[in-house]
Amino acid sequence: MRILLIEDEPDLALWLTRSLEKKGFAVEWANDGLVAHHRLQVEEFDALVLDLGLPSLDGRALLQRLRANDNRTPVLILTARDSLQDRVETLECGADDFLPKPFQIEELVARINALIRRSRGKDKPRMACASLVYDLSLQRFSVDGVVLSVSPREAEVLRLLVSRSGEPVNKKYILERLNTQDVEEINIEAIEVLIHRLRKKLQHSDVQISTLRGVGYCLEPVDDEAV
Template structure:
Protein backbone atom coordinates (compact mmCIF):
# COMPACT_ATOMS: atom_id res chain seq x y z
CA UNK A 1 0.00 0.00 0.00
CA UNK A 2 1.65 3.22 -1.16
CA UNK A 3 1.06 6.07 1.32
CA UNK A 4 1.96 9.76 1.09
CA UNK A 5 2.74 11.25 4.50
CA UNK A 6 2.32 15.04 4.58
CA UNK A 7 3.89 16.09 7.88
CA UNK A 8 6.20 18.99 8.74
CA UNK A 9 7.39 17.65 12.11
CA UNK A 10 10.59 15.86 11.10
CA UNK A 11 10.81 13.52 14.11
CA UNK A 12 7.16 12.52 13.79
CA UNK A 13 7.53 11.97 10.04
CA UNK A 14 10.71 9.90 10.44
CA UNK A 15 9.06 7.71 13.08
CA UNK A 16 5.94 7.21 10.98
CA UNK A 17 7.90 6.44 7.80
CA UNK A 18 9.97 3.82 9.57
CA UNK A 19 7.06 2.26 11.47
CA UNK A 20 4.81 2.08 8.41
CA UNK A 21 7.62 0.64 6.28
CA UNK A 22 8.29 -2.07 8.86
CA UNK A 23 4.56 -2.90 8.83
CA UNK A 24 4.65 -3.44 5.07
CA UNK A 25 3.44 -0.06 3.82
CA UNK A 26 5.32 1.95 1.19
CA UNK A 27 5.47 5.46 2.70
CA UNK A 28 6.83 8.62 1.08
CA UNK A 29 7.22 11.88 2.96
CA UNK A 30 6.42 15.46 2.00
CA UNK A 31 7.43 18.12 4.53
CA UNK A 32 5.14 20.82 3.13
CA UNK A 33 2.19 21.34 0.78
CA UNK A 34 4.33 22.28 -2.22
CA UNK A 35 6.30 19.05 -2.03
CA UNK A 36 3.08 17.08 -1.52
CA UNK A 37 1.55 18.62 -4.63
CA UNK A 38 4.64 17.72 -6.69
CA UNK A 39 4.59 14.13 -5.45
CA UNK A 40 0.85 13.77 -6.08
CA UNK A 41 1.29 15.07 -9.62
CA UNK A 42 4.00 12.51 -10.35
CA UNK A 43 2.68 9.44 -8.48
CA UNK A 44 -0.45 7.51 -7.58
CA UNK A 45 -1.04 6.79 -3.90
CA UNK A 46 -3.44 4.42 -2.19
CA UNK A 47 -3.93 6.85 0.70
CA UNK A 48 -2.65 10.15 2.08
CA UNK A 49 -1.97 10.94 5.73
CA UNK A 50 -2.11 14.72 6.11
CA UNK A 51 -1.27 17.07 8.96
CA UNK A 52 -3.18 20.35 9.11
CA UNK A 53 -0.44 22.70 10.34
CA UNK A 54 1.85 22.85 7.30
CA UNK A 55 4.43 25.66 6.93
CA UNK A 56 3.30 26.92 3.53
CA UNK A 57 -0.41 26.10 3.34
CA UNK A 58 -3.09 24.86 5.71
CA UNK A 59 -3.83 21.18 5.25
CA UNK A 60 -7.53 21.81 4.68
CA UNK A 61 -6.70 24.21 1.83
CA UNK A 62 -4.53 21.52 0.26
CA UNK A 63 -7.36 19.02 0.72
CA UNK A 64 -9.93 21.35 -0.85
CA UNK A 65 -7.69 21.95 -3.86
CA UNK A 66 -7.20 18.20 -4.28
CA UNK A 67 -10.93 17.54 -4.31
CA UNK A 68 -11.62 20.51 -6.63
CA UNK A 69 -9.32 19.04 -9.28
CA UNK A 70 -10.98 15.65 -8.97
CA UNK A 71 -8.38 13.82 -6.90
CA UNK A 72 -10.31 11.15 -4.95
CA UNK A 73 -7.36 9.57 -3.15
CA UNK A 74 -8.46 8.64 0.40
CA UNK A 75 -7.20 11.21 2.92
CA UNK A 76 -6.75 10.68 6.64
CA UNK A 77 -6.28 13.91 8.57
CA UNK A 78 -3.69 13.52 11.33
CA UNK A 79 -3.42 16.49 13.65
CA UNK A 80 -3.23 17.74 17.21
CA UNK A 81 -6.38 19.76 16.56
CA UNK A 82 -9.08 17.53 17.96
CA UNK A 83 -11.95 19.99 18.29
CA UNK A 84 -15.29 18.93 16.88
CA UNK A 85 -15.44 21.90 14.50
CA UNK A 86 -12.06 20.95 13.02
CA UNK A 87 -13.19 17.38 12.42
CA UNK A 88 -16.48 18.47 10.90
CA UNK A 89 -14.82 21.01 8.60
CA UNK A 90 -12.24 18.48 7.47
CA UNK A 91 -14.82 15.81 6.72
CA UNK A 92 -17.01 18.30 4.87
CA UNK A 93 -14.09 19.35 2.69
CA UNK A 94 -13.53 15.77 1.60
CA UNK A 95 -11.43 14.07 4.26
CA UNK A 96 -12.21 10.37 4.62
CA UNK A 97 -11.11 9.96 8.22
CA UNK A 98 -9.68 11.94 11.13
CA UNK A 99 -7.18 10.83 13.77
CA UNK A 100 -6.04 13.05 16.63
CA UNK A 101 -2.49 13.07 18.03
CA UNK A 102 -1.34 11.28 20.10
CA UNK A 103 -2.50 8.03 18.54
CA UNK A 104 -1.69 4.33 18.45
CA UNK A 105 0.20 3.18 15.37
CA UNK A 106 -1.99 0.08 15.17
CA UNK A 107 -5.08 2.28 14.86
CA UNK A 108 -3.52 4.38 12.10
CA UNK A 109 -2.59 1.26 10.14
CA UNK A 110 -6.06 -0.23 10.56
CA UNK A 111 -7.73 3.01 9.47
CA UNK A 112 -5.49 3.28 6.40
CA UNK A 113 -6.30 -0.29 5.38
CA UNK A 114 -10.01 0.37 5.86
CA UNK A 115 -9.87 3.56 3.78
CA UNK A 116 -8.28 1.76 0.86
CA UNK A 117 -10.79 -1.09 1.08
CA UNK A 118 -13.65 1.39 0.98
CA UNK A 119 -12.27 3.49 -1.84
CA UNK A 120 -14.36 2.74 -4.90
CA UNK A 121 -12.80 1.70 -8.14
CA UNK A 122 -9.26 1.54 -6.78
CA UNK A 123 -7.41 -1.75 -6.83
CA UNK A 124 -4.39 -2.33 -4.60
CA UNK A 125 -1.45 -2.29 -7.04
CA UNK A 126 1.21 -4.92 -7.37
CA UNK A 127 4.74 -3.60 -7.67
CA UNK A 128 7.10 -5.76 -9.71
CA UNK A 129 10.79 -6.04 -10.44
CA UNK A 130 11.40 -9.11 -12.57
CA UNK A 131 10.13 -12.16 -10.69
CA UNK A 132 9.87 -10.19 -7.42
CA UNK A 133 6.32 -8.99 -6.72
CA UNK A 134 5.02 -6.87 -3.86
CA UNK A 135 1.29 -7.10 -3.09
CA UNK A 136 0.40 -3.87 -1.32
CA UNK A 137 -2.90 -5.27 -0.04
CA UNK A 138 -1.43 -8.26 1.79
CA UNK A 139 1.91 -6.43 2.22
CA UNK A 140 3.70 -9.59 1.13
CA UNK A 141 6.61 -10.21 -1.22
CA UNK A 142 6.77 -13.20 -3.52
CA UNK A 143 9.63 -14.45 -5.68
CA UNK A 144 8.77 -16.62 -8.68
CA UNK A 145 5.29 -17.00 -7.18
CA UNK A 146 6.58 -18.25 -3.81
CA UNK A 147 6.07 -16.23 -0.63
CA UNK A 148 9.30 -14.58 0.49
CA UNK A 149 9.80 -14.81 4.25
CA UNK A 150 11.44 -11.64 5.55
CA UNK A 151 12.24 -10.08 8.90
CA UNK A 152 10.68 -6.64 9.59
CA UNK A 153 13.98 -4.91 8.77
CA UNK A 154 14.46 -6.91 5.58
CA UNK A 155 10.87 -6.15 4.58
CA UNK A 156 11.32 -2.43 5.23
CA UNK A 157 14.53 -2.27 3.20
CA UNK A 158 13.15 -4.25 0.27
CA UNK A 159 9.97 -2.13 0.25
CA UNK A 160 12.05 1.04 -0.16
CA UNK A 161 14.15 -0.53 -2.92
CA UNK A 162 11.22 -1.87 -4.96
CA UNK A 163 9.44 1.48 -4.73
CA UNK A 164 12.46 3.02 -6.42
CA UNK A 165 13.36 0.04 -8.58
CA UNK A 166 16.01 0.97 -11.14
CA UNK A 167 17.17 4.03 -9.17
CA UNK A 168 19.72 4.16 -6.36
CA UNK A 169 18.71 4.82 -2.75
CA UNK A 170 21.21 6.60 -0.50
CA UNK A 171 22.63 4.59 2.39
CA UNK A 172 21.51 7.08 5.04
CA UNK A 173 17.99 7.22 3.60
CA UNK A 174 17.72 3.44 3.60
CA UNK A 175 19.10 3.24 7.15
CA UNK A 176 16.53 5.77 8.42
CA UNK A 177 13.67 3.67 7.04
CA UNK A 178 14.90 0.47 8.67
CA UNK A 179 16.34 1.45 12.06
CA UNK A 180 14.98 3.58 14.91
CA UNK A 181 16.06 7.22 14.77
CA UNK A 182 17.54 6.91 18.27
CA UNK A 183 19.27 3.64 17.51
CA UNK A 184 22.97 3.46 18.40
CA UNK A 185 23.48 0.88 15.64
CA UNK A 186 26.21 1.75 13.17
CA UNK A 187 25.16 2.95 9.71
CA UNK A 188 27.02 -0.08 8.38
CA UNK A 189 24.34 -2.30 9.95
CA UNK A 190 22.23 -1.69 6.86
CA UNK A 191 24.79 -3.73 4.92
CA UNK A 192 24.02 -6.74 7.11
CA UNK A 193 20.32 -6.42 6.24
CA UNK A 194 21.15 -6.13 2.54
CA UNK A 195 23.49 -9.13 2.72
CA UNK A 196 20.64 -11.25 4.06
CA UNK A 197 18.30 -9.97 1.38
CA UNK A 198 20.84 -10.78 -1.33
CA UNK A 199 21.02 -14.37 -0.05
CA UNK A 200 17.23 -14.68 -0.22
CA UNK A 201 17.19 -13.29 -3.78
CA UNK A 202 20.14 -15.44 -4.91
CA UNK A 203 19.52 -17.42 -8.08
CA UNK A 204 16.69 -15.15 -9.25
CA UNK A 205 16.63 -12.42 -11.88
CA UNK A 206 16.59 -9.73 -9.17
CA UNK A 207 19.69 -8.32 -7.51
CA UNK A 208 20.60 -5.61 -5.02
CA UNK A 209 23.58 -3.76 -6.44
CA UNK A 210 25.85 -1.16 -4.89
CA UNK A 211 26.09 2.00 -6.99
CA UNK A 212 29.38 3.64 -6.04
CA UNK A 213 28.83 7.04 -4.46
CA UNK A 214 25.03 6.86 -4.81
CA UNK A 215 23.77 3.99 -2.67
CA UNK A 216 21.95 0.74 -3.35
CA UNK A 217 19.59 -0.22 -6.16
CA UNK A 218 17.19 -3.06 -6.91
CA UNK A 219 18.04 -4.27 -10.38
CA UNK A 220 16.15 -6.71 -12.60
CA UNK A 221 17.63 -8.74 -15.43
CA UNK A 222 18.18 -6.44 -18.41
CA UNK A 223 18.74 -3.34 -16.27
CA UNK A 224 22.14 -1.79 -15.63
CA UNK A 225 23.26 0.55 -12.89
Protein backbone atom coordinates in the same frame (compact mmCIF):
# COMPACT_ATOMS: atom_id res chain seq x y z
CA MET B 1 1.03 0.03 -0.81
CA ARG B 2 2.54 3.44 -1.50
CA ILE B 3 1.80 6.16 1.07
CA LEU B 4 2.60 9.88 0.96
CA LEU B 5 3.18 11.19 4.49
CA ILE B 6 2.74 14.97 4.65
CA GLU B 7 4.06 16.10 8.03
CA ASP B 8 6.37 19.00 8.95
CA GLU B 9 7.66 17.66 12.29
CA PRO B 10 10.86 15.74 11.39
CA ASP B 11 10.94 13.52 14.50
CA LEU B 12 7.30 12.48 14.12
CA ALA B 13 7.74 11.97 10.38
CA LEU B 14 10.80 9.75 10.91
CA TRP B 15 8.98 7.64 13.50
CA LEU B 16 5.91 7.29 11.30
CA THR B 17 7.96 6.41 8.24
CA ARG B 18 9.90 3.69 10.04
CA SER B 19 6.79 2.32 11.76
CA LEU B 20 4.73 2.17 8.56
CA GLU B 21 7.59 0.59 6.60
CA LYS B 22 7.79 -2.15 9.22
CA LYS B 23 4.11 -2.81 8.50
CA GLY B 24 4.83 -3.29 4.80
CA PHE B 25 4.08 0.16 3.37
CA ALA B 26 6.34 2.07 0.99
CA VAL B 27 6.43 5.58 2.46
CA GLU B 28 7.37 8.88 0.81
CA TRP B 29 7.66 12.03 2.94
CA ALA B 30 6.85 15.66 2.18
CA ASN B 31 7.24 18.36 4.87
CA ASP B 32 5.58 21.21 2.97
CA GLY B 33 2.06 21.62 1.63
CA LEU B 34 3.06 23.09 -1.73
CA VAL B 35 5.73 20.44 -2.27
CA ALA B 36 3.14 17.75 -1.59
CA HIS B 37 0.69 19.41 -3.98
CA HIS B 38 3.25 19.46 -6.79
CA ARG B 39 4.11 15.79 -6.21
CA LEU B 40 0.46 14.78 -6.27
CA GLN B 41 0.04 16.38 -9.68
CA VAL B 42 2.55 13.97 -11.22
CA GLU B 43 2.66 10.96 -8.88
CA GLU B 44 0.13 8.36 -7.77
CA PHE B 45 -0.25 7.09 -4.20
CA ASP B 46 -2.57 4.56 -2.57
CA ALA B 47 -3.31 6.87 0.38
CA LEU B 48 -2.22 10.13 1.99
CA VAL B 49 -1.50 10.71 5.67
CA LEU B 50 -1.89 14.45 6.10
CA ASP B 51 -1.11 16.83 8.97
CA LEU B 52 -3.15 20.03 9.04
CA GLY B 53 -0.45 22.41 10.32
CA LEU B 54 1.89 22.70 7.31
CA PRO B 55 4.08 25.52 5.95
CA SER B 56 3.38 27.18 2.57
CA LEU B 57 -0.02 25.53 2.21
CA ASP B 58 -1.89 24.15 5.20
CA GLY B 59 -3.40 20.68 5.19
CA ARG B 60 -6.99 21.80 4.79
CA ALA B 61 -6.19 24.05 1.82
CA LEU B 62 -4.16 21.24 0.23
CA LEU B 63 -7.08 18.86 0.67
CA GLN B 64 -9.49 21.33 -0.91
CA ARG B 65 -7.20 21.73 -3.93
CA LEU B 66 -6.92 17.97 -4.38
CA ARG B 67 -10.67 17.44 -4.31
CA ALA B 68 -11.27 20.43 -6.60
CA ASN B 69 -8.93 18.76 -9.11
CA ASP B 70 -10.89 15.49 -8.75
CA ASN B 71 -7.99 13.74 -7.01
CA ARG B 72 -9.78 10.98 -5.08
CA THR B 73 -6.80 9.48 -3.28
CA PRO B 74 -7.92 8.40 0.23
CA VAL B 75 -6.81 10.95 2.85
CA LEU B 76 -6.36 10.33 6.56
CA ILE B 77 -5.86 13.47 8.64
CA LEU B 78 -3.53 13.57 11.63
CA THR B 79 -4.51 16.42 13.93
CA ALA B 80 -4.10 17.78 17.43
CA ARG B 81 -7.41 19.60 16.94
CA ASP B 82 -10.16 17.34 18.21
CA SER B 83 -13.21 19.56 18.58
CA LEU B 84 -16.46 18.56 16.90
CA GLN B 85 -16.31 21.63 14.67
CA ASP B 86 -12.78 20.80 13.49
CA ARG B 87 -13.77 17.21 12.72
CA VAL B 88 -16.86 18.27 10.78
CA GLU B 89 -14.96 20.92 8.80
CA THR B 90 -12.18 18.47 7.98
CA LEU B 91 -14.61 15.86 6.68
CA GLU B 92 -16.52 18.46 4.67
CA CYS B 93 -13.24 19.52 3.02
CA GLY B 94 -12.92 16.01 1.62
CA ALA B 95 -11.07 13.98 4.24
CA ASP B 96 -11.94 10.29 4.42
CA ASP B 97 -10.92 9.79 8.05
CA PHE B 98 -8.99 11.49 10.83
CA LEU B 99 -6.92 10.41 13.79
CA PRO B 100 -6.28 12.75 16.73
CA LYS B 101 -2.79 12.97 18.22
CA PRO B 102 -1.43 11.16 20.16
CA PHE B 103 -2.29 7.79 18.61
CA GLN B 104 -1.10 4.18 18.41
CA ILE B 105 0.57 3.02 15.21
CA GLU B 106 -1.66 -0.08 15.13
CA GLU B 107 -4.77 2.09 14.84
CA LEU B 108 -3.19 4.20 12.11
CA VAL B 109 -2.30 1.08 10.09
CA ALA B 110 -5.82 -0.32 10.49
CA ARG B 111 -7.39 2.93 9.35
CA ILE B 112 -5.09 3.23 6.31
CA ASN B 113 -5.88 -0.36 5.27
CA ALA B 114 -9.60 0.31 5.65
CA LEU B 115 -9.39 3.45 3.49
CA ILE B 116 -7.51 1.62 0.74
CA ARG B 117 -10.00 -1.28 0.79
CA ARG B 118 -12.95 1.08 0.53
CA SER B 119 -11.34 3.08 -2.27
CA ARG B 120 -11.13 -0.14 -4.29
CA GLY B 121 -14.65 -1.22 -3.47
CA LYS B 122 -13.45 -4.00 -1.18
CA ASP B 123 -14.71 -3.18 2.29
CA LYS B 124 -13.79 -6.63 3.64
CA PRO B 125 -10.72 -7.77 5.63
CA ARG B 126 -9.38 -9.85 2.75
CA MET B 127 -8.57 -9.70 -0.95
CA ALA B 128 -8.98 -12.61 -3.33
CA CYS B 129 -8.65 -13.92 -6.88
CA ALA B 130 -10.27 -17.31 -7.49
CA SER B 131 -9.05 -19.55 -4.62
CA LEU B 132 -6.09 -17.28 -3.79
CA VAL B 133 -6.96 -15.24 -0.71
CA TYR B 134 -4.98 -12.62 1.19
CA ASP B 135 -6.14 -12.16 4.77
CA LEU B 136 -5.31 -8.61 5.87
CA SER B 137 -5.71 -9.31 9.57
CA LEU B 138 -3.40 -12.34 9.50
CA GLN B 139 -1.21 -10.90 6.70
CA ARG B 140 -0.93 -14.21 4.87
CA PHE B 141 -1.96 -15.85 1.62
CA SER B 142 -3.79 -19.13 1.14
CA VAL B 143 -4.84 -21.22 -1.86
CA ASP B 144 -7.90 -23.42 -1.37
CA GLY B 145 -7.54 -22.81 2.37
CA VAL B 146 -3.88 -23.94 2.49
CA VAL B 147 -1.32 -21.32 3.56
CA LEU B 148 0.92 -20.28 0.66
CA SER B 149 4.60 -20.05 1.64
CA VAL B 150 6.10 -16.85 0.24
CA SER B 151 9.02 -14.65 1.23
CA PRO B 152 8.31 -11.13 2.59
CA ARG B 153 9.33 -9.60 -0.75
CA GLU B 154 7.22 -12.08 -2.73
CA ALA B 155 4.30 -11.30 -0.44
CA GLU B 156 4.63 -7.59 -1.19
CA VAL B 157 4.45 -8.17 -4.93
CA LEU B 158 1.61 -10.67 -4.70
CA ARG B 159 -0.34 -8.33 -2.43
CA LEU B 160 -0.09 -5.61 -5.06
CA LEU B 161 -1.23 -7.98 -7.80
CA VAL B 162 -4.18 -9.40 -5.88
CA SER B 163 -5.33 -5.90 -4.90
CA ARG B 164 -5.55 -5.13 -8.63
CA SER B 165 -6.58 -8.60 -9.82
CA GLY B 166 -7.93 -8.61 -13.34
CA GLU B 167 -6.12 -5.35 -14.14
CA PRO B 168 -2.69 -4.84 -15.74
CA VAL B 169 0.02 -3.73 -13.32
CA ASN B 170 3.30 -2.47 -14.78
CA LYS B 171 6.76 -2.98 -13.29
CA LYS B 172 7.17 0.69 -12.39
CA TYR B 173 3.96 0.60 -10.34
CA ILE B 174 5.25 -2.43 -8.41
CA LEU B 175 8.73 -0.97 -7.96
CA GLU B 176 7.40 2.31 -6.51
CA ARG B 177 5.30 0.49 -3.94
CA LEU B 178 7.85 -1.96 -2.55
CA ASN B 179 9.18 -1.35 0.93
CA THR B 180 12.79 -0.18 0.57
CA GLN B 181 13.75 0.02 4.24
CA ASP B 182 16.16 -2.93 3.98
CA VAL B 183 19.45 -3.05 2.11
CA GLU B 184 18.25 -5.41 -0.61
CA GLU B 185 18.70 -3.89 -4.05
CA ILE B 186 15.41 -3.57 -5.88
CA ASN B 187 15.24 -2.89 -9.60
CA ILE B 188 13.25 -3.94 -12.66
CA GLU B 189 15.23 -7.18 -12.99
CA ALA B 190 14.46 -8.05 -9.37
CA ILE B 191 10.74 -7.62 -10.09
CA GLU B 192 11.02 -10.10 -12.97
CA VAL B 193 12.72 -12.63 -10.68
CA LEU B 194 10.01 -12.24 -8.04
CA ILE B 195 7.27 -12.72 -10.64
CA HIS B 196 9.03 -15.88 -11.88
CA ARG B 197 9.14 -17.28 -8.34
CA LEU B 198 5.47 -16.50 -7.73
CA ARG B 199 4.46 -18.17 -10.96
CA LYS B 200 6.18 -21.37 -9.86
CA LYS B 201 4.37 -21.29 -6.52
CA LEU B 202 1.00 -20.74 -8.20
CA GLN B 203 1.46 -23.12 -11.14
CA HIS B 204 -0.81 -25.84 -9.73
CA SER B 205 -3.53 -23.43 -8.57
CA ASP B 206 -6.49 -21.86 -10.36
CA VAL B 207 -4.81 -18.45 -10.64
CA GLN B 208 -1.99 -17.28 -12.87
CA ILE B 209 0.18 -14.23 -13.49
CA SER B 210 -0.09 -13.34 -17.16
CA THR B 211 2.30 -11.08 -19.04
CA LEU B 212 0.72 -8.39 -21.20
CA ARG B 213 3.53 -7.28 -23.47
CA GLY B 214 4.25 -3.58 -23.21
CA VAL B 215 1.67 -3.23 -20.42
CA GLY B 216 2.66 -5.32 -17.41
CA TYR B 217 1.43 -8.26 -15.37
CA CYS B 218 -2.09 -9.37 -14.56
CA LEU B 219 -3.21 -11.75 -11.81
CA GLU B 220 -6.28 -13.60 -13.06
CA PRO B 221 -8.12 -16.92 -12.79
CA VAL B 222 -6.92 -19.72 -15.03
CA ASP B 223 -9.05 -20.09 -18.16
CA ASP B 224 -10.08 -23.78 -17.99
CA GLU B 225 -11.07 -23.78 -21.65
CA ALA B 226 -7.57 -22.67 -22.65
CA VAL B 227 -5.89 -25.50 -20.72
